[in-house]
Amino acid sequence: MKFKNIEPRFIKAYNLLMEKFGLFPFTYNMAEKVLKDNYENVSEVLSKLVEAGLLEKTAKKEDKRKKYYKIKPLTSEKMEKVGKDKLISLLKQGADLIRTQVDYKVLLLFLFFKAISDKYLLKVNELKKEFKDLDEEDIYILANEDILELYDVEGKKLYVWHEVANKPEDFINALNKIVEMNKEKLAGLEELIKRTGLPALFENENKHIVKHLINLFSGVDFSETPYDILGDAYEWTLNYFAPTKAKEGEVYTPIEVSKLIAHLVEPKDDEVILDPACGSGSMLIEQYRFVGENPNIILVGQERNDVTAVLAKLNFILHGINLKDAKVFIGDSLLNPKFESFIKEFKGTGKADKVVANPPWNQDGYDENTLKSNKKYKHIYKYGFPNKNSADWAWVQLINYYTEKKAGIVLDSGALFRGGKEKTIRKRFVEDDLIEAIVLLPEKIFYNAQAPGIILVLNKNKSGDRKGKILFINASNEYIKHSEVRRLNKLSDENIEKIAKAYKEFKDIPGFCKVVDIEEIKKNDYNLNVPLYVAPIEEGEEVDLKEVYEELNKLHNEYLEKFEVVKGYLEEINKII
Template identity: 50%
Template structure:
């Protein structure tokens, strides 16, 4: 473990080593860490910041204290078996640049999926062989315990390594993927992805130089001993790398930091059911799964619906690559606003398309089941044609037994007309628990700041009749890779979540507001109306300012005199 500290600066390295020597792999609290550092004779300074750095570096993990959900437990990580994230990303970036003008970026996702599951499969086979089973028996056992990559009828293995072992077999990549789709019920849609991406057309002699180079780089990445989160992170990196380009074409990508903020605010409990009705590539579902695994180690059941069939398929691949068992999720294809295919769950979470048009009363009342949704909280609660934002809110709180967390355009908080009617009823029914104003430039497709709204059907007594407003517009750092963007740091997320959990007023940052005040403001929920960031006042040196004014006055007088002398000279000539 001490080797893990090599790349850190001395301030972190020294304190991290002291904590590791004291706690080893046992969990500890922030207060305990602070006490150990002080007892060692070292000034602790900011222990919370120290632990945040160690967490970012993957040296410690943080999870909820089961005895007090408002507190965190920290623990040093034993495993150091995976290759560095930097090497993985470096290889994928090279591949991304290689295919940028040749084929859809989703090919990289499919190849990553195929290579990773093949490595995991063969690792299982090797384990079974070591236990004394024959190769054929090992294939059959791996088929039953993981994915089916061995055709039992043909007696043929369809792993990546078999398919790419020569120029001739590389040509069979698309056919092998189709075969795997047929062998696995939960991967039936993979054939559709192969078709839409035009893989059969791409895999030909003309592109052989690109294919062989892709195969070479992917072969350098051995995923057999890499944990699922690392593989999943690689998948997420490909999505984020192409996000600026794809957002211009209509695809929506939610930064993972925003997703983690919402998941932490919801504080999802183990053995819960979580739904994302606009799931895209599945990031919100995956972060919900991670949250449960990291904090409680229990189960979570995931449901998603996505109207784009290809994105729904990519979500399934994403879930598999994160090690989520096929019995633990269900992804539906379809329009959630018009035809929800899911049922009631504990939590709903989403970043739906903002200001989606075309979902007024005429469209939404066609389905009798859907009509119930838009008449439950507000009689005739249909949104205007130009924005479905409040339709999404009603949908999500309708299907949530406990809480809903949604990202929306800031305008949803104060626009009038039909939206105001819905907003008024939702406020009066005391369903909104908190509203967070995010910083601007967090999203690839819009520069405007979004908001996070947390709705709660079971507010604690002390929170009833109130809404917590958090103005986090200044809580950001510059994005390390995209110059024009900002992002939420772990410290920003922790600050927001801590204030939400403590339900407290912080000058210039948060305020608990009675519903009566909101009614007096005509149901305007604009966060800046209730909380405005505290601006640091600059100290003014009156004497220095007076001197500067005198200097300016003197310069102006000299300039006027100079101009007048020019005028007098001209008048003399004439």
């Protein structure tokens, strides 16, 4: 929208009304209360704003005689193109608006709706130029096939952001209609909308927050923002709220850990990558990005929490990943792995090439009686059942069963040395030569755990020089301080490269990594605790002997001087006596 030579004083009035009412309707009397301190003739102000196209007049159905005004939303002519820095700044503003009063997932919903709307309209414009003879509806139908269906063919109505941004009463209806038109791709999104409490936010005391969020997103244009940036922004939002949500039990894998796992399992084109505890999908996305530009891989995830599974779908879309190549199932993978039949469409065995996961640590309730409810328990949990206090080695067995080549698993370090039933399972993994490497991570890099985690690398196709051996990497000192969360650490790109290089070279580096023969591990009673095999070398302080000598000599001379002074005092005292 362009201002039609409107005077600055009227633009100021527009901003005052926008700040107060946003996109919600208001009466003349309401406007007068806002403007009376700055303007004598409120009627003139409103008329000028209507004339300039900045306000629209409307009337409520129940009382057509009573006029209402609405701020008109900004169109793409006025919207600002955004890059990564601008987008993160916008999301920080949104996060500040939300604080603890509104579920942070509302911010993700708004980012998703605005981004796909802008991308859709960009596609419409491109199609109009390419197919000049087609009418508008045919163009919309073609655009529906590109990202998501946003045009309702039966109702002949377009459901995009700018069509409903100034009609809060239609906002939720539009989101629900988009879910209905994209049932398979967005299954579960309607539940996310309900759980965030978004419908009620338009009515309760927090409606001003929604109003400001709509205003915030209406001012930017995502049509030409690369999917990588949109995806990074989505991940940034998850990451930003992770420290707070961790206290409520939500688990989020830091992106740098997902990147490190990608370096360890090395996903390639034409592979199926599985994450049976996929959360918001970030680990799968990092495998996708690792392959390179336009990768040809299939991503498969399963997540027990239905709302989190929907977040993963939105994450894929905003990263530009076609949902034909990325599938997320909802359910408990330990008891009911739903992904096998889908994988069979690409791999006859129903098993993935690579598996990556950060399953819940020390999950309780998965003992023998529970795990036997899995129809394939005899094949999956063939090495034994863990006790009910920790399902760590149940997850390792599940992942091992569905892995054809390699797997990277994040676990609590206690899984490496705890006794009892876990030790029995661990022993069999060692003896069957399934473990290729173990990486001890630094402490304080996970939002919900202070203790250091580990990455267990399984490899069913070890090369000859690696058979019968396990590489232990002690990366406990490989970290930098987190830039945004003071109490946390994080892996830098340099840290990741160092660890990945050590894994690829598979040789001893004093104080950092060591290749250990399985026979030595047997002598240690199958204890896989990394510091038992490799501990960081304590760096001693460098000593300059010349400097130390000079300092000692100086102190010695000072001592002699003081000694002579004291000696003189004593001699004088003795004379007096």
